[in-house]
Amino acid sequence: MFIKNTCKKIKEQNNGITLVALVITIIIIIILSTITISTVFGDNGLINTAKKTKQDAEDFVNTENDKMSGLLDEYSNIMAEDSEIPPPDTRSELAKARDEGTRFDKTTDLEDDSGDIIWVPGGFKVAEDSASEIDEGAVIQDDKGNQFVWIPVDNTSLNEMYQSASGTKLTGVTTTTNVYSKLRIRSGEGYTAGTPSSTSVREPDLVVGSKGTSYDASSSYYQDILGYESTQAMAEAMVAEYAATYASIEQYDGFYIGRYELTGSVEVPTVQKEQAVLTNQNWYNLKKACTNVVTGDEYGAQSEMIYGNQWDEVMDWLVDTGMSSDLVNVDSSSWGNYSDYNTANGYEEGNERYEALVGTGVLPAGSSEYWQANNIYDLAGNCYELTQEARYINLRVNRGR
Numbered sequence: 438m439f440i441k442n443t444c445k446k447i448k449e450q451n452n453g454i455t456l457v458a459l460v461i462t463i464i465i466i467i468i469l470s471t472i473t474i475s476t477v478f479g480d481n482g483l484i485n486t487a488k489k490t491k492q493d494a495e496d497f498v499n500t501e502n503d504k505m506s507g508l509l510d511e512y513s514n515i516m517a518e519d520s521e522i523p524p525p526d527t528r529s530e531l532a533k534a535r536d537e538g539t540r541f542d543k544t545t546d547l548e549d550d551s552g553d554i555i556w557v558p559g560g561f562k563v564a565e566d567s568a569s570e571i572d573e574g575a576v577i578q579d580d581k582g583n584q585f586v587w588i589p590v591d592n593t594s595l596n597e598m599y600q601s602a603s604g605t606k607l608t609g610v611t612t613t614t615n616v617y618s619k620l621r622i623r624s625g626e627g628y629t630a631g632t633p634s635s636t637s638v639r640e641p642d643l644v645v646g647s648k649g650t651s652y653d654a655s656s657s658y659y660q661d662i663l664g665y666e667s668t669q670a671m672a673e674a675m676v677a678e679y680a681a682t683y684a685s686i687e688q689y690d691g692f693y694i695g696r697y698e699l700t701g702s703v704e705v706p707t708v709q710k711e712q713a714v715l716t717n718q719n720w721y722n723l724k725k726a727c728t729n730v731v732t733g734d735e736y737g738a739q740s741e742m743i744y745g746n747q748w749d750e751v752m753d754w755l756v757d758t759g760m761s762s763d764l765v766n767v768d769s770s771s772w773g774n775y776s777d778y779n780t781a782n783g784y785e786e787g788n789e790r791y792e793a794l795v796g797t798g799v800l801p802a803g804s805s806e807y808w809q810a811n812n813i814y815d816l817a818g819n820c821y822e823l824t825q826e827a828r829y830i831n832l833r834v835n836r837g838r
Contacts, residue, residue, distance in 0.1 A: 531555060532569035538562055544737045549575060555587045556689045559737030572758045574812025576696055583708040583730055585693035586813050588751055590686050597621065598746040599683055608634045608830065609645040612672035616683050617641065618746035620826065638828050640744055641679040643672055646831030662721040678741060694743065694751055697802035697814050699726060706730045710803035714820050720833045723823055745826035748836050755810050773817025774800060774808050
């Protein structure tokens with residue numbers, strides 16, 4: 438029994454301790470709760486602080502929005518005052534020079550739309566209707582209105598145009614040349630390419646025989662027309678001109694060809710559209726005229742009669758840029774001024790491409806847009822184009838007819 442009662446008392450004591458602990462625990466919780474309530478709901482409590490922070494953030498956003506709105510209004514006002522602010526200029530140098538009509542004081546290189554280079558001589562500008570791509574016909578013009586088209590020549594083409602051979606003698610003289618033309622004679626033309634002093638097709642070289650007034654190689658033509666004292670002097674001048682032409686093509690990677698056939702007169706030669714073509718002249722008169730279209734005294738360039746290897750290069754360039762080789766080298770009547778132009782194409786009167794006076798030789802230069810390739814007119818048909826190629830002992834070769 439004693440033991441039992443003792444245990445009961447201990448149990449009662451434990452109950453008391455537990456109650457006190459509970460009370461203390463509750464009191465602590467109440468105290469902690471009070472602190473938490475004060476921290477959360479007090480004047481500087483979390484809730485009020487959060488509310489203030491939220492308001493500050495809203496005020497900041499509103500302020501920034503007002504500032505941005507002001508900037509937008511200011512930008513709109515600027516745009517309203519100047520609504521023609523130009524976009525970035527993305528034109529190539531060639532296109533820009535064309536559009537702005539820039540005339541260059543010195544020889545200047547320009548990039549076309551593809552990044553290829555054309556050289557414009559001093560005194561020239563890019564023509565208003567020039568293409569902005571070299572392979573479509575980049576045209577330059579002097580202050581007299583003469584126009585020329587750039588023919589690009591890379592190293593491969595240069596090696597196809599020229600042959601180096603030191604001390605190659607010209608016909609009938611002691612003058613020699615260190616370079617001469619590789620002429621790309623077409624099959625079926627009956628020509629054989631050769632070297633100076635041969636009877637094959639060659640350049641540079643003299644012809645020393647005669648065949649009528651058009652091909653007379655007498656000293657009177659050298660003297661009276663070209664002003665040389667002797668055939669030897671003419672030979673030396675031809676070699677010097679030929680070497681200078683080669684050096685120019687090598688340096689500038691190209692040359693110019695007249696956009697139109699030679700026009701005007703022997704005394705005042707031109708290369709202009711809708712002008713009468715200079716015809717019925719001997720080779721010496723035409724060479725003189727070609728030399729006087731553009732002179733180095735006026736411009737950073739010198740004109741000359743075209744060489745056969747340059748003509749060949751123009752033909753290959755036309756093919757490389759998209760024309761059919763058959764049309765260029767075999768039968769060009771469908772795009773040239775030939776007597777059978779209308780019948781070759783089936784054109785009858787009333788068709789916009791019909792030409793009543795084809796093949797007559799009386800049409801002015803550049804008569805039809807359909808007789809051009811890469812901005813060069815009348816390469817095919819209209820009038821023969823004499824070159825500086827010599828053939829046999831008495832002939833100069835003509836092309837394009």
